Amino acid sequence: MSSTCENPDNMSWAAFLLTLLCLPTITQTCLNCDLEVKTILNNLKETYLYAHIQEHAVAEKLVNYVKAAESCFFHASLKFSGQGFIDESTLIKAAHDFKRELKRMIDTHLEGIALINTLIKLMKAQCLLLETHIKVYVQQGFCPNTCGTMLQEAISCQTCEKVDYICPQKQVCEDRRIQIGINEDLKLDCGFSWHALAKHLQEYQFFKLTQNGSAWTETLISKSKEPTLVIHRIKESDSGHYMCLLKDHQQNIISKFSYNVEVTRGVANEETIWTRLTLPPVEMHAVSRHSEKHRNIEQHITHLIILTIVGSGGGITAFILASCFMIHRRKKEAMADKEDEEDNEEEP
Incomplete structure (x- = not known):
């Protein structure tokens, strides 16, 4: 809602009418992507307010206020993500809160100024609540990848359609140096928690890299749905460079790990030692x-x-x-x- 408008909590009737005139409108909001919310708001604007406000002109201005408040719901999604997207879980939570409060107000059958004050406070509170929901989503769930290119399903607040939103970051996630003792088990892990949220993931591919002059040769070691590779009882010849790629269903690289493995004799592996005692013969x-x-x-x-x-x-x-x-x-x-x-x- 416009910051140039006065706070509607404490104003005269004339000031309230002037406030309604300065509020912008918008045709589509995030909450309207919930069909039940859309139905309730349409009923509120088309019949309910005109039936419970005697002055037709006042009812019409209040309808404009509701439309202006809806624009707040849209801009709330832009405030934190800057993209106007929301995920399905956040939409369900926000819509549930909004529908509950709207139904509670409608069921009280308020009239006149009591209805006006209640509706203004309700829309303002729900706008702030939606901001809170979207802030949590953006901070914890929207494009959580710190590297790689992630495809994430999101809902456009403008079209209400589900889209594959691209979250680009630097492609190489980490370049790790690993020092390990001979005969130990080498574990290469290139998994991230955000991989579970990404769409269209296909497989993890592990490669051994061999340098020939200035060129590098990639030798495929393993393909797997799992993000880890274990090489048992590693040898000195296993030293060198390794690479892990996560690819999607079209073989696009989602994320990339590089490893520089050094196998040393300085770290001994614990081995099983069997001790056999020879007993003297006993008559x-x-x-x-x-x-x-x-x-x-x-x-x-x-x-x-x-x-x-x-x-x-x-x-x-x-x-x-x-x-x-x-x-x-x-x-x-x-x-x-x-x-x-x-x-x-x-x-x-």
């Missing part, structure tokens, strides 16, 4: 005559095996194998003890 009769002593020794050795394997990276599988070995030994000892007892009973 069965010695075990039977000194079962308690040797049982304690073998249990100690078994525990040592378990701790050695687990501590060196053997993991759960090694722990289970060692536990089975201990159970087997205990069963064998029990059988030997039972045989000793039977031999002792047979002796005179």
Whole structure:
């Protein structure tokens, strides 16, 4: 609404009529893209105000005010984005608030000056609320890409048509230098959160770059819907330059990552180390005559095996194998003890 107009909250009837004359009009607004809002506003302008305002001339001026207020809804979209676009989610929220307040006013069946004051305050408040909704959209959802070229679906406030809005930025997103130890797993990630909002995305392509004089050769490594590439147990020969491209359905480049990978021997990879103990032979009769002593020794050795394997990276599988070995030994000892007892009973 025009800044040259007075605040309609506190003015005389004559001043209000003059205020209506200075307000501009516009034919299309963002909120009119909601068909129910458009229907309610048309009913308000064509029949409702004339039925509830006795003076026809006053009712006509109030209709002009509503039209002028609608222009505020359009300019609210221009204030922050500068483009006159809105997304579907923001439109639904703003339209819901506006329809609720309009229906509440209509259901009260106000007349005369009470209707005029209520309508003026309502339109002003809804214009400010729409500005808030669009400000949040522009700050958080409108062209969120910091690099690359993004196609984003948006609604034109002028035509109410959905369009693919182009959000251009610098094409190269990042040039990363990665230093990694030999035998480690190299992970190249070229994903951005805004990729989930972009339209017509096709695939991520990863390349190894080889320099031949002043020219570079691109060798395709992988095509995937996923934004990451993992090279397991990297070798020194894997050092060099890599590139990741995100392309759309027409093979246009959406975003680009470059990597300079240096594989060094200075960073050692953790490897699984298996420790195998060699035990001296044990005669069965010695075990039977000194079962308690040797049982304690073998249990100690078994525990040592378990701790050695687990501590060196053997993991759960090694722990289970060692536990089975201990159970087997205990069963064998029990059988030997039972045989000793039977031999002792047979002796005179």
